[in-house]
Amino acid sequence: GAVVSQHPSWVICKSGTSVKIECRSLDFQATTMFWYRQFPKQSLMLMATSNEGSKATYEQGVEKDKFLINHASLTLSTLTVTSAHPEDSSFYICSAGRGTSGRNYEQYFGPGTRLTVT
Amino acid sequence: ILNVEQSPQSLHVQEGDSTNFTCSFPSSNFYALHWYRWETAKSPEALFVMTLNGDEKKKGRISATLNTKEGYSYLYIKGSQPEDSATYLCAFSGAGNNRKLIWGLGTSLAVNP
Numbered sequence: 001g002a003v004v005s006q007h008p009s010w011v012i013c014k015s016g017t018s019v020k021i022e023c024r025s026l027d028f029q030a031t032t033m034f035w036y037r038q039f040p041k042q043s044l045m046l047m048a049t050s051n052e053g054s055k056a057t058y059e060q061g062v063e064k065d066k067f068l069i070n071h072a073s074l075t076l077s078t079l080t081v082t083s084a085h086p087e088d089s090s091f092y093i094c095s096a097g098r099g100t101s102g103r104n105y106e107q108y109f110g111p112g113t114r115l116t117v118t
Numbered sequence: 119i120l121n122v123e124q125s126p127q128s129l130h131v132q133e134g135d136s137t138n139f140t141c142s143f144p145s146s147n148f149y150a151l152h153w154y155r156w157e158t159a160k161s162p163e164a165l166f167v168m169t170l171n172g173d174e175k176k177k178g179r180i181s182a183t184l185n186t187k188e189g190y191s192y193l194y195i196k197g198s199q200p201e202d203s204a205t206y207l208c209a210f211s212g213a214g215n216n217r218k219l220i221w222g223l224g225t226s227l228a229v230n231p
Contacts, residue, residue, distance in 0.1 A: 107219065
């Protein structure tokens with residue numbers, strides 16, 4: 001159990017367009033999902049924490065109007081990169097939290113989305 | 119600034135060798151330490167969540183230890199197999215925001231048959 005899918009796995013878009021990435025927990029309900037970004041030779045960086053039915057919490061330096069997050073159900077969160085620019089080209093990966101927020105709280109990851117903005 | 123360091127950056131071993139990697143993290147405000155295995159083109163897979171100083175966890179040929187006082191964790195692989203080839207990531211969470219994971223860069227392991 002604890003499978004998370006992410007779609008698309010890769011996308012190429014033109015500068016100025018918007019791209020939507022979907023993250024689904026397939027066999028469990030996730031009240032919280034997390035969106036990360038990884039630039040080449042850097043570690044995974046948390047962008048935002050998405051809670052079902054409420055607004056996402058963005059990390060410092062992440063523009064909430066540029067990276068729109070919607071978590072409308074317990075199994076789906078979406079990240080929309082609006083007006084994408086080449087500097088937004090990166091690897092985006094989501095995770096879904098399972099269980100309560102105790103010490104054994106675990107995050108289960110999707111396979112990621114490679115975004116290239118031309 | 120919270121930093122998580124992993125060493126070595128990469129490792130090449132022969133099938134059957136045993137190996138280990140290090141994860142260093144802040145020793146104050148510790149909440150949990152996570153180990154993940156990430157194979158190319160797949161999802162990162164959770165290996166261990168470690169929470170108590172002195173914890174030792176084992177999953178098949180892989181085991182991990184935790185020292186929260188000095189801020190390090192070791193991951194051991196006994197008798198490496200080619201299918202162990204992957205990047206091994208550790209992530210720290212602090213007591214202030216225990217769901218936020220701070221990640222290391224990972225150790226890339228290649229096991230030659």
